[in-house]
Amino acid sequence: MANTSPSQMTLYRAKVARNRATSEPAWIKYSLISLALLFLSLFLFVPLVAVFTEALRKGLDTYVTALSDPDAFSAIKLTLVAALISVPLNLVFGIAASWAIAKFEFKGKNILITLIDLPFAVSPVVAGLIYVLIFGLQGWFGSWLSDHNIKVIFAIPGIVLATVFVTFPFVARELIPLMQAQGKEEEEAGLVLGASGWQILWRITLPNVKWGLLYGVILTNARAMGEFGAVSVVSGHIRGMTNTMPLHVEILYNEYNYAAAFAVASLLAFLALVTLALKSFVEWQSARVPTQIEDIS
């Protein structure tokens, strides 16, 4: 500070004054930070740590046994199947919906956007119930399905349908605002240069929204693998047959087999951590990309 010039000193004073004007005294600042961290630790960190400690409470052997159980294995498999079907279905829908909504003007667009949001507003239990009303034994197609020996409810198709319903809006919701913000000049330029509609989609539109797309897929996948309420209604809880991982956790827990329940739960918690990490990575990437473009131009 010895050789600070007077102008630097004035700048410094101005900065201090501005900080004082737009910030709080240190003691308030640190109490607010502590209070927020206390709240977040109580509600986020403690439950997360509890999953892993409860899972390992009876030792690593019990943990490994619980996960290598055939019922646990078939639950993992069914969860993957449900996610592998519902993610691509909702991905294709999300691209189609955002193309129609972001690139064209038509009447009733706002109503359509609200309708796409509907599955978020519906309770998961109600989501399961509506499929029982249609495909269940007493439902609309119930007698036809049982005549043809097709099982939807208390079988895998019902679980997939319920999963598709609860994860329906995720990709569309990410893509619509993103595509709206990007406009359609690039697509029109592609068209003038002779590209076909599919070429425009593959070479221009999708590369432009790839991070939003990936973000939507991550959210869809996380929800698909973790869904409980909707799947619970349509599954019938048949062990080794129609149990997903979350349902298997419930069964083990209700049998007071806590160590095994938390062991399967720890896999799902690990999946949640991977989801959060991927999400942060995508957010970081998509925040980085626009600045790069600005640098070039």
Add this chain to the structure above:
Amino acid sequence: MAQKKNVLPGFNLSLGYTILYLSLIVLIPLSAAFIRASSLSLDEFWHIVTAPRVMASYRLTFGASLIGALINAFFGLLTAWVLVRYSFPGKKIIDAFVDLPFALPTAVAGIALTAIYSQNGWIGSFLEPHGIKVAFTPLGVVIALTFIGLPFVVRTVQPVLEDLETETEEAAASLGAGRLTTFSRIIFPSIWPALITGFALSFARAIGEYGSVIFIAGNMPMVSEITPLIIITKLEQYDYAGATAVAVVMLLISFFLLLLINGLQWFTNRRNQEFR
């Protein structure tokens, strides 16, 4: 502005597919609930949805959701403020962790919270000597619903706080306003629409929640039984008409909340545009 003819291809295909898929997965199945409920007479319907046990479940579901959303409004605003305005070690990780309730399956959250708050759990064993029981009481429902709604307020308020210009705050300070006055007169008026939206989202999510609640609630009829559980119970007793009637009540409330939230978001966006 002259209407420019849109030359891009694929409108009919993409809109047609969107409407077909939306109808098959969402609209037709949802209409099944209303059609099924319409086979009941109005008296029967009213009798089912106002039965004492169902009424008690509404009180618990709405009461606990409201308390949970209020807790989230307060601590969500605090968290958003701390994350935007201050810097401290580990901030980025904590910011990412706020989304944990979105990523963690609800059943996992349910058993974890139950383990912590039961009488020999980490937190439950501290509260037990003071006569506070959390697990298997309505208080447990509030805890679970606070957990699952936690990210909404943070994520709606955070971007608005980030966009806030500090010039107005400097001007307020130069005119002699203290920080508290600046907050209540300058900052709060620009963030309250986002705060209300986050609160409504958190509340709407809590109303329909099932997975995280059933483990910690204890599920005693008239005391700690939530409305989605009533639907499940009726289904398990093959009372499809009863389950559907209660589901229709929940659906109508969800639709109302969805419209309210969309209206709020539209209002917030318009306000923000006016400011710019």
